[in-house]
Amino acid sequence: MGMSFSLNLSSTPTQRVDPSILYDALVIGAGPAGLNAALYAKRKGLNVGILAERIGGQVLDTPMVENYLGLNQLSGESLMKKYEDHVREYEVPISDEIRVERVSLGEYKEVHGNDGHVYRAHTLILATGTMPRKLGVKGEKELYGRGVSYCAICDGSFYSGKTVIVVGGGNAAVGAAVDLARIAKTVKIVQRSGFRADKVLLDRLHDQLNVEILLQTGITEILGETVVEGVMATNRLTGVVHRLDADGIFVEIGHIPKTGCLNGLLEVDEQGEIMVGPQGETSVPGVFAAGDVTNGPFKQIIIAAADGAKAALKANEYMNRLKSESHGMAMIQ
C-alpha cells in the first residue's frame, strides 16, 4: 500500500520557472517525455521546472490516439490536457512559449531562453522531440489526417483491406510496409533511390505477396479532393510519369530531432538523435534525455512517457549522489 502525496488542487496554472532559482532539475520540452519526467522528478522531491515552446508537443497534431493503454480513444489535445493538469496539480512551474536557444554545461547547467533569461539547474532532462520529415509536395499538407500519415504504427490499423503507399527506403519504411502488408489489401512501397534498409527486413519484404516495390520513383503530388485517392509518381530513370491509386500514404522518410540548442555538446548518432543509455544518461554527467529526441527506437507516446520517468529517476539518483558528496565535503571541512 503506497503513501499518498499531498496535492494542492488549487495550484495556479500561471506558475512559471524562476531564473533566480537554482533548480535540482530543469526539463526542456513539454510533450509526453518532458511532462512525465517532471511529474516523476517532483514526486521524488526534486525542485523541478519545465521550459517549453508548446505544451503538448507532437501529440497536439494527433487527431485521435487509439493505442494508449487504458484510454481507448482520445484526441491528442484531450490526452495532453490530462497530462498537463496532472503535472500542474503538483505545482511544477511551467514556462511555455519559451524557446531554448542554447544550453551551457558547466558546474551548473544553464539554459538560455529566447525571453533573454538564463535558467539554472544541477541536472537537465532534454525532451525536445522531433519533427517528421515531410515530402514537400502538393496535397501533402491539405490531406494530412485524411489519408496522409507520418506514423504507420499509429494509423496503420485504419487501412484494413485497403491499398496504401509507403514512402521511403530505410528501416522505418520497410518495417512499416511489412507490418502494413498484414493489414492492408495491397502495399506499394515507393522510394526515390534504392533501399537502405537492413537485409533481414528486406528479406521479409520480399516474402510478402501483396507488396509492390517501386524504386527510383519520386512522388510529385498527392491526389484527392477530400481524402487521399492516390499519388503522381515519376520514374527517375525513364522520366515516365504515372498515377498510383491508394487510400492512404505513409511518409516514413525519417524524423528531424530538435537538438539545435545543444550546439554539439552531446554525442548524437548519424541521424542527429541524442545517444542515451538505458536510463536516459547522455554523454555528459547530469544531463539526461528522453523521448523521440533520443536514439531509442519506436517513436510513440507511451514510450516517450516511460523514457521521461526513467530519466527523472536517474536524475534523482544523480542528485542524491551530489548531495551526499557535498555533505561529505562539509563534514571534512
Ligand SMILES: Cc1cc2nc3c(=O)[nH]c(=O)nc-3n(C[C@H](O)[C@H](O)[C@H](O)COP(=O)(O)OP(=O)(O)OC[C@H]3O[C@@H](n4cnc5c(N)ncnc54)[C@H](O)[C@@H]3O)c2cc1C
Ligand atoms: C502526426 C503524428 C501522429 C502521431 N500519432 C501517434 C499516436 O496515435 N500514438 C502514439 O503513441 N504516438 C503518436 N505519434 C508519436 C508521438 O506524438 C511522439 O512519439 C511523442 O509525442 C514524443 O514525445 P516527446 O515528449 O519525446 O516529444 P514531443 O511530443 O515532440 O514534444 C517535444 C516538446 O519539446 C518542446 N521543444 C522542442 N524544442 C524546443 C526548444 N528549443 N525550446 C523549448 N522547447 C522545445 C516542444 O515545444 C514540445 O513541448 C504521432 C506523431 C505524429 C507527428
